[in-house]
Amino acid sequence: MVAIGVNDGKIEGISEQGNIKINDFVQCKINHCLPTIRVTGCFLEVINDKGKKDQVLLIHVDPRALTKMGWVRELGEGVKRIYKEMDALFLDDPEYTETENTVTLTLKKQHCYA
Known part of the structure; x- marks a missing residue:
């Protein structure tokens, strides 16, 4: 799981990035990954560290994608x-x-x- 809008334990949110940047994060699976990987994403409504309504983008990467990309070859191998x-x-x-x-x-x- 990747959380975009959380930095060093602080919820900064993504609203200040603007729609184009947010869409770039959503599209990165297509535009920047060869082969394209299977991910699911959702927006989580939050209150950011400035006390304003905001969102965090949560992206779940299919574990098989990590194998396809060569990041993991066996269970736990990538962590080692x-x-x-x-x-x-x-x-x-x-x-x-x-x-x-x-x-x-x-x-x-x-x-x-x-």
Whole structure:
């Protein structure tokens, strides 16, 4: 599940992006994925961090798409690979949680300064 409009634990919403940008997010499965992947999406009504009515776009990616794109080869393999690649880049480990029906991998944003 991808939530667009949530950043670093804050609900920012997507309304300020405008209809063209929001449509770009919805169409990314067609315009930016080869092969095209199966996703479902919905808009969730929220109150953003500024106290205004807004929306978050929730996109559910069909797990078979992850296999087709080469991101996962076996159950759980992609998670192991993410940890390994992030460690090689000296990034913090992602936060991994698993329930009966859901797996969530939260990546932490790091700021790099020159």
